[in-house]
Amino acid sequence: MTAPPFSVPGSRAEVEEGTAFTPRFDANGLVSCIAVDARDGQVLMLAHMNAESLRRTLETGEAWYWSRSRGELWHKGATSGQVQRVVEMRVDCDQDAVLIRVEVGGDGGCCHTGRRACFYRTVTLEPDDGRATLRTGGA
């Protein structure tokens, strides 16, 4: 497919209630993508997709992101084996964010630090001095 795969967003009513997938890319050509584990719904990671990653994800059934740090397409799991097979893609009301439910390959993990998911720390305000600190653990 060489033509741009997605139509330009229409009116607000069309974006919110219509049947056309018309992603609203930001100034950098990206939408946010939340990946959740299809087994139990746990949020695994948040990343970004451009039009090409969205197209590849839909056509191949595996998650392709746009790496903002490396400035390149990123086939999740291509080196780690932690491929994300997309069971379902959803889009939000204003079509600037998608959510994918995935089955994770390899060791079932997601985060490059070795954890299953990227949200491995809680944020807490210290009562004495108001600093925001992190603790590892929890769901």
Added chain:
Amino acid sequence: MTAPPFSVPGSRAEVEEGTAFTPRFDANGLVSCIAVDARDGQVLMLAHMNAESLRRTLETGEAWYWSRSRGELWHKGATSGQVQRVVEMRVDCDQDAVLIRVEVGGDGGCCHTGRRACFYRTVTLEPDDGRATLRTGGA
């Protein structure tokens, strides 16, 4: 509090494994925020927070976002009653996204379209012509 509430991110090791919350704001001064329902883990919405929204969210225990469309701080539920009481805030490995587990006030909904959650449509490729279309329903 008048001083900037969050320290500047340190090394990659400090960001990923340290105990300081040092959000990595994008060029617009924002991090992404995923809100999930504390009752069952359902993803309700994706929005954005700047430093002031993060500070208010942590200090008040209710979700404050930055509305990109309106260009202003947004106390979720201030008009609708759908206040999000924050049970827990988590941050991801590179500290450019947070996840909040919330108890929703009012009628328990979240989306301005009247649905409980914003991700009310699935994206499907039509087998005949490859168009990406939307269907309402599902979890």
